[in-house]
Amino acid sequence: MTSDSKRFDVVGIGNAIVDVLVQAEEAFLDDHGLHKGTMALVDESQAERLYASVGPGLETSGGSAANTLAGIAQLGGRAAFIGRVRDDQLGAIFSHDIRSVGATYTTPPAGSGPSTARCLILVTPDAQRTMCTYLGASVNLDPADLDLDLVAQAKVLYLEGYLWDSDEAKQAFLAAAEVARRHGGQVALSLSDAFCVDRHRQSFQELVDGHVDLLFANEMEITSLYEANSFEDAAEQVRGRCRVAALTRSEAGSLVLSGDQSIAIAPFRLGNLVDTTGAGDLYAAGFLHGYTRGDSLERCGQLGSLCAGEVVTQLGPRPQASLPELVKRNLG
């Protein structure tokens, strides 16, 4: 795509979250009724109780869309993030981290109300992550907070499906999609999580049909969206409903659909699998970085695959390695 008069390649809206990464055994998930690989919402007291029962953590900035926008900035793209923290210590960490990679982040922190959102991420020995999110201050994002000037300046507006769990955020999201479209931008959506899709299936289906140009989903999410019997079935159902659908399948790589095209993208295996946190977010980062530079869909998928392949070799959802060097080394 072109439209180089735009100030930003990608502007993202999402929950502004600090992650707490903790090693956990499978039995812990069972004992606490948690489903491996998914995200559950918890209130503050549940979050405190759960935290009290786990081992030591590593804290790092997270949030699905925020991870994607940070990745795009690290790749050299012009990225901005919209999402709300509280004016507390975790909020300061979140704000520092996303700005320090070069992303624009201007949402004012809340001066009162719930604390900055936290996500307890349980990493099991198989490197899978299971998440419990306390949304805190991030649900206070309402249309009045939204910097629509930023949104109007985006080639692509990127939205995370998790926002659907807050009515205010959902309204902000739809208003932003409208503005982006009106200014010639495209709208991208990540389905975020299979349970999230389950909670908002019809709403997501309408959104994909009516508002979305680029859809990101993993195998569980896309099959949940269409209550399909197989990945292939789900892929055929989504085909043609949006301009591009990028469907990720973990170690099986990804499939990019556009019009009649089906492009299979191989996965990158760059080292031992340590923690899958951020894999989908970084796939979207690589893909959107290529997309907004006008790369072929195949290369967009390869960039996504590469960034995802890197982030799963480390703890946490923000790559510690240099992404531009990674691209140069692996994709020339």
Added chain:
Amino acid sequence: MTSDSKRFDVVGIGNAIVDVLVQAEEAFLDDHGLHKGTMALVDESQAERLYASVGPGLETSGGSAANTLAGIAQLGGRAAFIGRVRDDQLGAIFSHDIRSVGATYTTPPAGSGPSTARCLILVTPDAQRTMCTYLGASVNLDPADLDLDLVAQAKVLYLEGYLWDSDEAKQAFLAAAEVARRHGGQVALSLSDAFCVDRHRQSFQELVDGHVDLLFANEMEITSLYEANSFEDAAEQVRGRCRVAALTRSEAGSLVLSGDQSIAIAPFRLGNLVDTTGAGDLYAAGFLHGYTRGDSLERCGQLGSLCAGEVVTQLGPRPQASLPELVKRNLG
């Protein structure tokens, strides 16, 4: 050593700190006048300025003695930590992490005053760490805060040299050493940092001669303590001044001195060197765990070497791997 009537194997006093780990280039250290491998104290505004100039961080509980006590608890030892945080989010993280590995931590958080201490740790591509510490609430530890009942219950009282940078903490430290001795406990000291030794040389020399049973120091620290020309020279100077001196030399292993004995301990190389943060702290953890169980000095040194060898293969000063399994696998 025996005295199994004691409630704790080791009670430690130190600064209660949350670490912020950041990747940095050598040039960054030069630009900011930082000396690689050492610790510099900064005030709150310097800390903020420096933080604003670095990339994204990983937050994790730290503090030299706190890392050691957490390590002892992870190894299965009975450990307690004394040190002060503020009642803020970082203080909650610190408190959770040290309790979650089984250490006793009862120092009440400060309800007002400076925020919880933070240490910005710059990890250069050679895996060396350079630290800038804002002591915040941790300097408010005074004798009145000290739980002397805990101290009286320790086989070994462990003190970090960094405490010498605060007059109140130093007084608390000396009072505690007195109590420990009176109740038949031994006193261990870590010299912490060569610049710290430089700031307090005479005071540390008197302390070693008059109060310390076990001394932990690395090569730079012990040569600084005696302003010696070589490691060998420094080792001969410290011999006989305390019951045991354990001197660490990075990839050259360590040397344990006791009476006429000199026991050379080989290093453990368990994987790629990622980050040396916590190496000295975990050496002390392994050593003291063996020591309080009555192991031979050779095995104490090997346990120290092994724990240090593990922590340098990961980011941050608290081992994510199971230390008891590590010991079983490597030392039987």
